[in-house]
Amino acid sequence: MEFKQNYTPLEAEKIHEIASEMHEAGNRYVQILAINYDDCIDLVYTFMTTEGELKDYNVDGLAKDAAVDSITDLFFEAFVCENEIHDLFGITFNDLKLDFAGQFYALSEDKPMTVISAEELARREKEAKIAAAKAAKIAKAKAEAAAKKAAAAEAKTQDSEAPAAEEKPADASAPAEENDKTDNKSEGEEE
Numbered sequence: 001m002e003f004k005q006n007y008t009p010l011e012a013e014k015i016h017e018i019a020s021e022m023h024e025a026g027n028r029y030v031q032i033l034a035i036n037y038d039d040c041i042d043l044v045y046t047f048m049t050t051e052g053e054l055k056d057y058n059v060d061g062l063a064k065d066a067a068v069d070s071i072t073d074l075f076f077e078a079f080v081c082e083n084e085i086h087d088l089f090g091i092t093f094n095d096l097k098l099d100f101a102g103q104f105y106a107l108s109e110d111k112p113m114t115v116i117s118a119e120e121l122a123r124r125e126k127e128a129k130i131a132a133a134k135a136a137k138i139a140k141a142k143a144e145a146a147a148k149k150a151a152a153a154e155a156k157t158q159d160s161e162a163p164a165a166e167e168k169p170a171d172a173s174a175p176a177e178e179n180d181k182t183d184n185k186s187e188g189e190e191e
Contacts, residue, residue, distance in 0.1 A: 007044075010057040012068050015045065018057055019071035022047040029075035030054065034085045038124070040064065041089050045071075064090050072097035 010018060022029070030046040043059040062068070070093040072079045079098040085091050 006053070007056045007058055010045070010059050012059050012062060012066065015043075015057075015059060016069040016071060016074075019045070019047075019074050022055070023074040026050050027055075029071070029078055032078060032081035032085060034089045034091065036089055041066070041091055043068070043085070043091070062091060065092070067092040067094055069094050070096040 019029075027050060028048045030048050031044075033044040033046070035042040035044070040061045041064060043062065045057040045059070047055045047057075049055060059068070068091065070078070070082055072082065072093075073095065076097060079096060082093040082096055083098070086093060086096075
């Protein structure tokens with residue numbers, strides 16, 4: 001028997017359909033593997049054909065709290081992997097035939113499986129908060145600048161629409177030079 005292995009991308013909605021095809025063809029369930037990333041979980045379903053070929057179906061990019069269909073109605077033994085993945089990674093399996101409801105393992109913390117240390121996780125969370133604060137500050141500055149620009153444009157529009165100021169008579173606008181001259185004379189002076 002020659003060993004072969006194929007990897008095929010699979011949408012989460014089609015998991016049960018593929019498992020059903022594998023079951024109807026007399027193929028064996030081998031495993032479900034969960035791969036934990038920072039922001040998502042990948043699942044790899046492995047089946048062995050009657051010819052000894054391993055077929056892997058990759059479900060990529062599931063949200064950490066995603067729900068997918070269980071295959072335990074077709075391959076009962078999958079309850080082990082499905083319960084384990086639920087407990088360790090948070091993926092929910094719909095219609096699981098033997099559901100331990102999060103108690104498959106006695107864990108001291110929720111979803112303890114991670115590829116990064118607690119220190120690294122804290123550092124990443126801090127960086128994300130700083131980046132979010134910077135983005136908020138930039139957005140606020142842009143909004144303030146846009147508001148100032150809009151206010152200036154509005155003021156300019158109002159100025160151009162206002163009626164032209166009436167001209168003052170020449171006498172009223174000219175400085176009273178004569179009055180200044182007389183004010184500067186001392187009381188005892190005469191012309």
